Amino acid sequence: MSVNRRFPVLASLAAVLALAGGGVAAAQGTPVAPPADATSPWSRMTSAELIAAAPDDAWLDLDPARLMVLRFIPAGQTEPVQVVSLLAPQFAPDHVATLSALLDGRFFDGLAIVRSQENYVAQWGDGAAATASGLRGAAIPAEFDAVIPAGFDPVPLPDGDVYAPRVGFWQGWPVAWDPAAGRMWLPHCNGMVGAGRGNDAGSGGPASLYAVNGHSPRALDRNVTLLGRVVQGMEHLTTLPRGTEALGFYGPAQARPQIVSARLASQLPPEEQPRLQALDTGHPIYVELLESRRNRRDGWTLFRANRLEICNAPLPVRVAP
Amino acid sequence: MSVNRRFPVLASLAAVLALAGGGVAAAQGTPVAPPADATSPWSRMTSAELIAAAPDDAWLDLDPARLMVLRFIPAGQTEPVQVVSLLAPQFAPDHVATLSALLDGRFFDGLAIVRSQENYVAQWGDGAAATASGLRGAAIPAEFDAVIPAGFDPVPLPDGDVYAPRVGFWQGWPVAWDPAAGRMWLPHCNGMVGAGRGNDAGSGGPASLYAVNGHSPRALDRNVTLLGRVVQGMEHLTTLPRGTEALGFYGPAQARPQIVSARLASQLPPEEQPRLQALDTGHPIYVELLESRRNRRDGWTLFRANRLEICNAPLPVRVAP
Known part of the structure; x- marks a missing residue:
C-alpha cells in the first residue's frame, strides 16, 4: 500500500468545520468531505485502504499515563486476558484523576467482574470496598457533561x-454537544467506559466501572459519567x-472473572506497556475516512x-509500528 | 403487580399515528404518548412494570412455523445451546420460504458457525454447500426492501x-420506510438476522445467515436481505x-462451533417447541412502553x-405463561 505523506490538507475541511454552526436538519445529506479533488488517491479509497494509507503524522501515540490496563482471568480459564482503555480527562478530569489514584493503589487487584448483561454492559470493581477502605472513588461529584472549552474544534457529523x-x-473522542447550553459530553457508544452510580448524581465513582457491550x-448520556473507551x-x-x-449480575453459583491487576500502562514495566496509536480525528484523512463510511467505496x-x-x-x- | 385489563385505548394513539405523515424534524421532541390521562396507572410505570402489567391480549403467540430453532455446541463445550429466531415473511417472503425448505431438509445440521466478529456479526451456514447440493438457498433474488403494503399502520417513533x-x-418488527418511494425495510438492529451475499444483489440467500451482535x-440497511430477529x-x-x-472468520486453528440442528419450531416434537409470546407492537401498552423509554420513570x-x-x-x- 503506497503512502502519500505529502497529501495536502483537504480544501473541503474548512467547509466541513463551517457546518458545525448549521442546523442538523439543514445539514442532513451534506457530505462530510465531498471529493472535490477527484485526483486525490484518498477519494477513491475504502475505509480499510485509508487506514492503511494514513501517514505517520496522522497517528498519535496514546500516552501510557492515560491507558488503563485491566487483566482478568475468564471463568474456567487459567491465563489472564487484557483489556486496554484510553481515559478521557478532557471530559471527566476528577474521575480520571481519582481512577488513576485507585490504579496506583492497586485497588482493583483481587476484585472481580460482577456483571455481564446481554446487549448492555459489563461491569467490574466494587464501590462499597472503596468506601470501606476509606478510599475516594465511590461517591464523587458527577461529571455527566462539561463546559465546552475554548478551542473546541470538533469535526462535525x-x-x-x-x-x-x-x-x-x-x-480522538466521539462527542455530543449543545451549542445553546454550551455543554459537551461523551455519547454511550459501544466500548465506552463509565462509572457506576446509585440513584443520586454524586453516588458514583470509578471504583465501579462498566463498558458498553452492545447497541x-x-x-444513559448525561446520566452517568463516562471517563474513557476500550481501545x-x-x-x-x-x-x-x-x-x-x-x-446481568453474576449469581452465587457463577464463577466471577477475577481481576489479576488493573494499572495505568505507565505503571507497568516498559516491556509490558501497550504501545498504541490512534488515528488523529483532526487529521484530514480522518475526515476522508468518515466520508468513506457515509458512502462506502467497496465493491x-x-x-x-x-x-x-x-x-x-x-x-x-493500531499497535505502534 | 396489579393488571388493569380494562384500560381503554389511549386517547393519544390517534394523534400518534397522525404523526406518521409529518416531517421527522417537525416531529422531533413530540412525545409518542403524552400522559394526557394522568390517572392511568400505565402513565407512571417504568418499562419493567409496564411489561409485567401488560394484559394477556397484549401478548401474541409466536407461530411455531415462523420460529427457527438453532442448536449448536460452543467450542470446548459438550452441551448444545439454543437460539430462537422469529422469521419475517412480511419483509422477505422468498427468503423465509427458502429458509423454511432448507430447515425442512436439515440443511444446516453438521455445518458450523463460521464467523464471530466483535461488534458486528456472527455468521453460520454454507452457501457453497447449498449450491453443490443443488439446493435453492445461496443465490436467490434480493429482498432488500419491500413495497409498503395496503394497511401499513406502524406506530411511528x-x-x-x-x-x-x-x-x-x-x-412486531422495527421498521424503516420512505413514504415518497413507497418502500419499507427492516433496520439492522442488534439481534436482526440476515442472509449473507457476495458482491451482486442476487448472490445471497438463507443458506448463509448472520445475526448482528453489537452496535x-x-x-447495511437495504444492502442485505434481513429475514428475522433473534428472540x-x-x-x-x-x-x-x-x-x-x-x-472475524474462524481460522484453521480454531474449533468452529458445530450446528447440531436447525429446524422450524413446528418441526420439533411438541415438548421441544419453544412457546414464546411477543408484546403486540400495535397494542396501546406498547405505545406507553415506548414513551417510558423516551422519558424513563425509574428513580x-x-x-x-x-x-x-x-x-x-x-x-x-416472554415464555408463554
Whole structure:
C-alpha cells in the first residue's frame, strides 16, 4: 500500500468545520468531505485502504499515563486476558484523576467482574470496598457533561443524531454537544467506559466501572459519567458469560472473572506497556475516512447510505509500528 | 403487580399515528404518548412494570412455523445451546420460504458457525454447500426492501433517525420506510438476522445467515436481505469466541462451533417447541412502553432524553405463561 505523506490538507475541511454552526436538519445529506479533488488517491479509497494509507503524522501515540490496563482471568480459564482503555480527562478530569489514584493503589487487584448483561454492559470493581477502605472513588461529584472549552474544534457529523443537538469527533473522542447550553459530553457508544452510580448524581465513582457491550444505550448520556473507551481487547468483555441475576449480575453459583491487576500502562514495566496509536480525528484523512463510511467505496455496497451515525464511525487504533 | 385489563385505548394513539405523515424534524421532541390521562396507572410505570402489567391480549403467540430453532455446541463445550429466531415473511417472503425448505431438509445440521466478529456479526451456514447440493438457498433474488403494503399502520417513533426518513414498529418488527418511494425495510438492529451475499444483489440467500451482535450497523440497511430477529438465546451468539481471520472468520486453528440442528419450531416434537409470546407492537401498552423509554420513570434516571432511537426500543418476548 503506497503512502502519500505529502497529501495536502483537504480544501473541503474548512467547509466541513463551517457546518458545525448549521442546523442538523439543514445539514442532513451534506457530505462530510465531498471529493472535490477527484485526483486525490484518498477519494477513491475504502475505509480499510485509508487506514492503511494514513501517514505517520496522522497517528498519535496514546500516552501510557492515560491507558488503563485491566487483566482478568475468564471463568474456567487459567491465563489472564487484557483489556486496554484510553481515559478521557478532557471530559471527566476528577474521575480520571481519582481512577488513576485507585490504579496506583492497586485497588482493583483481587476484585472481580460482577456483571455481564446481554446487549448492555459489563461491569467490574466494587464501590462499597472503596468506601470501606476509606478510599475516594465511590461517591464523587458527577461529571455527566462539561463546559465546552475554548478551542473546541470538533469535526462535525452532518447527518444529525437522535439524542444530541450536535455530534462529531474531537481529540480522538466521539462527542455530543449543545451549542445553546454550551455543554459537551461523551455519547454511550459501544466500548465506552463509565462509572457506576446509585440513584443520586454524586453516588458514583470509578471504583465501579462498566463498558458498553452492545447497541449504544444513548439514553444513559448525561446520566452517568463516562471517563474513557476500550481501545484494545473489548472482545474479552463482550464474550463474558452472561450473569444469571437481574441486570446481568453474576449469581452465587457463577464463577466471577477475577481481576489479576488493573494499572495505568505507565505503571507497568516498559516491556509490558501497550504501545498504541490512534488515528488523529483532526487529521484530514480522518475526515476522508468518515466520508468513506457515509458512502462506502467497496465493491460490495450497493446502496450507499450517505449517512453516518456517530456510534458507527470508526476510531482506528493500531499497535505502534 | 396489579393488571388493569380494562384500560381503554389511549386517547393519544390517534394523534400518534397522525404523526406518521409529518416531517421527522417537525416531529422531533413530540412525545409518542403524552400522559394526557394522568390517572392511568400505565402513565407512571417504568418499562419493567409496564411489561409485567401488560394484559394477556397484549401478548401474541409466536407461530411455531415462523420460529427457527438453532442448536449448536460452543467450542470446548459438550452441551448444545439454543437460539430462537422469529422469521419475517412480511419483509422477505422468498427468503423465509427458502429458509423454511432448507430447515425442512436439515440443511444446516453438521455445518458450523463460521464467523464471530466483535461488534458486528456472527455468521453460520454454507452457501457453497447449498449450491453443490443443488439446493435453492445461496443465490436467490434480493429482498432488500419491500413495497409498503395496503394497511401499513406502524406506530411511528417521533424522534427521527439518522438513516431512514421514517422509523417505527409494525406487526412486531422495527421498521424503516420512505413514504415518497413507497418502500419499507427492516433496520439492522442488534439481534436482526440476515442472509449473507457476495458482491451482486442476487448472490445471497438463507443458506448463509448472520445475526448482528453489537452496535446496529445501519449502513447495511437495504444492502442485505434481513429475514428475522433473534428472540431468545442471542447471548449464545454474542459470546462466541472471536474469529482470528479477516472479518472475524474462524481460522484453521480454531474449533468452529458445530450446528447440531436447525429446524422450524413446528418441526420439533411438541415438548421441544419453544412457546414464546411477543408484546403486540400495535397494542396501546406498547405505545406507553415506548414513551417510558423516551422519558424513563425509574428513580435512577436524572436526565430524561425525551428521545428514543429505534434500535434502543424494546421488543419484549416472554415464555408463554
